[in-house]
Amino acid sequence: MTVLPANPMSPRPFRILKVVRELSDTFTLLLQPETGGAFSFRPGQFNMLYVFGAGEVPISISGEPAEDRQLVHTIRSVGPVTQALGRLKAGDVVGVRGPFGTPWPVEDAFGDDLAIIAGGVGLAPLRPAIYQALANRPRFGKLIIMYGARTPQDILFRKELEKWRSRFDVNVHVTVDHATGQWAGRVGVVTKVVAKAGFDPLHTTALVCGPEVMMRYAVEALEERGVAASKVHVSMERNMKCGVGLCGHCQWGPHFVCRDGPVFRFSDVAALFPVREL
Amino acid sequence: MAPSIGAKVVLLREDLDRLIAELRERGYVVIGPTLGEGAILYEEVTSSGDLPAGWSDVAEAAAYRLQEGADRRLFGYSLAAQGWKRHLYPPRQRLFLAERAGRGFRLSSGEADGAPMALLGVRACELAAIQIQDRVFTKEGFTEPGYAGRRRAAFIVAVECGRAAATCFCASAGTGPAVGPGYDLLLNEMIDGDAHRFLATAGSDNGAAILGGLSCRPPTAAELSSAAAQPAAAAAQQQRRISADAAGVLTRAAESPHWEAVSKRCLTCGNCTMVCPTCFCTTVEDITDLSGDIAERWRQWDSCFTIDYSYIHGGSVRQSGAARYRQWITHKLASWHRQFGSSGCVGCGRCIAWCPVGIDITAELHALEQAEQVSKGGDNGAD
Ligand SMILES: Cc1cc2nc3c(=O)[nH]c(=O)nc-3n(C[C@H](O)[C@H](O)[C@H](O)COP(=O)(O)OP(=O)(O)OC[C@H]3O[C@@H](n4cnc5c(N)ncnc54)[C@H](O)[C@@H]3O)c2cc1C
Ligand code: SF4
Ligand code: SF4
Numbered sequence: 001m002t003v004l005p006a007n008p009m010s011p012r013p014f015r016i017l018k019v020v021r022e023l024s025d026t027f028t029l030l031l032q033p034e035t036g037g038a039f040s041f042r043p044g045q046f047n048m049l050y051v052f053g054a055g056e057v058p059i060s061i062s063g064e065p066a067e068d069r070q071l072v073h074t075i076r077s078v079g080p081v082t083q084a085l086g087r088l089k090a091g092d093v094v095g096v097r098g099p100f101g102t103p104w105p106v107e108d109a110f111g112d113d114l115a116i117i118a119g120g121v122g123l124a125p126l127r128p129a130i131y132q133a134l135a136n137r138p139r140f141g142k143l144i145i146m147y148g149a150r151t152p153q154d155i156l157f158r159k160e161l162e163k164w165r166s167r168f169d170v171n172v173h174v175t176v177d178h179a180t181g182q183w184a185g186r187v188g189v190v191t192k193v194v195a196k197a198g199f200d201p202l203h204t205t206a207l208v209c210g211p212e213v214m215m216r217y218a219v220e221a222l223e224e225r226g227v228a229a230s231k232v233h234v235s236m237e238r239n240m241k242c243g244v245g246l247c248g249h250c251q252w253g254p255h256f257v258c259r260d261g262p263v264f265r266f267s268d269v270a271a272l273f274p275v276r277e278l
Numbered sequence: 279m280a281p282s283i284g285a286k287v288v289l290l291r292e293d294l295d296r297l298i299a300e301l302r303e304r305g306y307v308v309i310g311p312t313l314g315e316g317a318i319l320y321e322e323v324t325s326s327g328d329l330p331a332g333w334s335d336v337a338e339a340a341a342y343r344l345q346e347g348a349d350r351r352l353f354g355y356s357l358a359a360q361g362w363k364r365h366l367y368p369p370r371q372r373l374f375l376a377e378r379a380g381r382g383f384r385l386s387s388g389e390a391d392g393a394p395m396a397l398l399g400v401r402a403c404e405l406a407a408i409q410i411q412d413r414v415f416t417k418e419g420f421t422e423p424g425y426a427g428r429r430r431a432a433f434i435v436a437v438e439c440g441r442a443a444a445t446c447f448c449a450s451a452g453t454g455p456a457v458g459p460g461y462d463l464l465l466n467e468m469i470d471g472d473a474h475r476f477l478a479t480a481g482s483d484n485g486a487a488i489l490g491g492l493s494c495r496p497p498t499a500a501e502l503s504s505a506a507a508q509p510a511a512a513a514a515q516q517q518r519r520i521s522a523d524a525a526g527v528l529t530r531a532a533e534s535p536h537w538e539a540v541s542k543r544c545l546t547c548g549n550c551t552m553v554c555p556t557c558f559c560t561t562v563e564d565i566t567d568l569s570g571d572i573a574e575r576w577r578q579w580d581s582c583f584t585i586d587y588s589y590i591h592g593g594s595v596r597q598s599g600a601a602r603y604r605q606w607i608t609h610k611l612a613s614w615h616r617q618f619g620s621s622g623c624v625g626c627g628r629c630i631a632w633c634p635v636g637i638d639i640t641a642e643l644h645a646l647e648q649a650e651q652v653s654k655g656g657d658n659g660a661d
């Protein structure tokens with residue numbers, strides 16, 4: 001149980017233990033609460049990260065859920081706040097509010113094949129679910145990770161993907177949109193992988209995270225394979241200013257993505273998905 | 279004997295000053311209707327002399343103005359330009375101040391709570407709006423501490439309406455004109471020749487205690503029936519109404535061609551959201567001083583009509599005015615039920631009066647309903 005601060009809008013200071021450069025524009029922060037204590041979360045949940053004077057943004061937790069001494073975030077620099085986060089060094093302090101939001105229902109998938117489908121930095125929010133699945137590996141049928149990146153240089157957590165691939169009880173499919181250099185792997189969108197991957201559609205739970213268009217195609221491919229919409233889970237992104245259902249910004253139809261999501265069961269939101277500019 | 283909840287007494291016009299003084303004596307800042315900027319504004323009042331005696335308001339689509347009323351009523355207008363939201367949830371609030379300390383920073387909390395407020399002149403729809411915001415800001419899990427504190431401390435003096443503006447539709451919204459539970463004191467203002475008085479009803483122990491201190495006489499049967507007739511008279515004047523199936527209509531209207539039609543008129547100025555007593559959206563602003571050692575985080579009212587509101591990396595989700603108007607009215611009349619267990623519209627009509635081009639929430643809903651009927655008819659014909 002995490003104890004929330006009295007004011008849900010006041011961040012807790014966390015010190016950066018280490019910065020790991022992942023890709024040219026992506027890095028991972030390992031954090032520890034300044035005041036000591038643990039930080040527990042469930043895979044799929046996110047925090048609001050505050051950089052002194054620069055602002056606050058929602059970032060998913062990308063670390064090991066069984067490890068509550070360290071908080072891990074993987075961030076792609078795209079604008080002012082994420083760039084400011086990228087300039088921080090070990091020893092600096094960020095403000096943290098959270099954890100917020102709904103988790104990936106990993107336990108619900110026990111007994112099923114588990115299909116993890118990620119695009120780009122969308123692998124980061126799924127990594128805790130992968131850790132949880134690996135920790136409970138005997139409880140699943142197949143464990144299949146399908147990951148798409150723009151180019152080979154954009155493949156996140158490459159070493160880890162290779163490590164998982166080398167296990168005989170995990171299938172890892174990595175595909176890139178554009179091959180460059182030495183790439184001998186698959187080229188094409190991740191949805192093509194979904195169409196062929198060796199899971200049993202009638203007994204599969206799928207966790208999907210990536211750009212909204214990618215998720216749309218992935219969900220279509222899963223439906224075509226015959227995976228039930230109630231067993232497909234997607235993680236949504238909307239503008240967020242509070243994370244706790246107070247600011248209104250993250251609304252998507254009747255849902256507050258910060259509180260009712262970010263992870264949604266696809267069958268609960270299937271009607272919203274096709275509506276443009278919602 | 280001290281009055282208890284439900285007790286009714288009569289306050290004379292001059293007793294209102296005793297009421298205001300008593301509230302101030304007890305530490306409340308009394309906020310009530312005042313004249314200013316060509317409108318009624320809810321501001322601090324120190325005596326009944328600050329109230330808009332003899333003034334009334336005329337509201338129509340895209341129009342609001344004051345005019346002299348028929349008598350010297352203190353509460354002869356319908357509504358102030360803005361509701362009580364400004365006081366219970368101020369437009370700009372500092373969330374925290376952060377000071378650099380070594381490689382980290384130290385936070386000090388936002389702002390200390392001010393003195394408790396007594397809200398004088400809360401209409402039925404406005405009390406309903408406050409109760410809606412209560413559900414928005416104080417829910418299981420996360421409570422907005424500033425709002426919760428101000429709200430808990432607030433003393434509510436409701437005043438029942440005896441007339442309705444042309445923009446009012448509280449009767450069909452189910453929030454008025456009769457004031458529902460939740461007030462500390464309820465007043466009905468009555469003028470009969472030279473006799474100017476109020477029927478006062480205690481709605482809480484606190485309210486009863488204050489009435490007790492004023493030692494007033496009980497009402498006559500005629501006074502009771504005159505007060506009781508007021509809300510019915512106000513209801514009878516209402517020209518606008520909102521469909522009971524608003525939520526259903528909007529839930530089915532996501533892809534209606536009508537949104538394009540509204541967006542040709544809507545300026546996406548956000549006036550409607552600023553005056554709406556239930557709209558609660560906010561954004562945050564981060565500022566640093568010149569030295570860069572002190573940072574502040576401010577929260578301010580925001581509107582779903584701005585393009586930035588839905589910005590995510592790559593571009594705003596709701597680019598078109600059509601999508602933004604759809605968001606606003608659908609949230610208000612449909613999503614709100616799922617989120618907070620009621621409609622988000624209390625029928626105060628402010629968004630109609632303060633829209634520069636006179637877009638009318640009841641008319642737009644009606645048009646959507648009609649469009650739905652037509653397309654249903656069309657489908658049947660095609661079969
Ligand atoms: C639940 C959730 C989890 C996320 N997890 C991660 C993650 O693990 N790693 C990661 O790199 N990114 C993640 N993002 C996206 C990240 O929040 C945005 O990239 C970030 O807000 C961009 O802010 P900026 O100031 O750097 O850039 P700008 O694009 O200039 O953004 C300006 C402002 O717009 C808002 N905004 C912009 N893009 C987004 C967005 N995609 N989502 C929400 N608000 C946005 C923010 O308020 C931001 O401060 C997540 C978003 C959400 C909603
Ligand atoms: S939507 Fe319009 S009529 Fe309804 S409560 Fe808000 S301002 Fe009043
Ligand atoms: S409906 Fe009227 S008040 Fe609201 S944003 Fe559009 S033009 Fe402005």
Ligand code: FES
Pocket residue numbers: 239240241242243244245246247248249250251256257258259
């Ligand atoms: S982020 Fe503020 S309501 Fe969801």
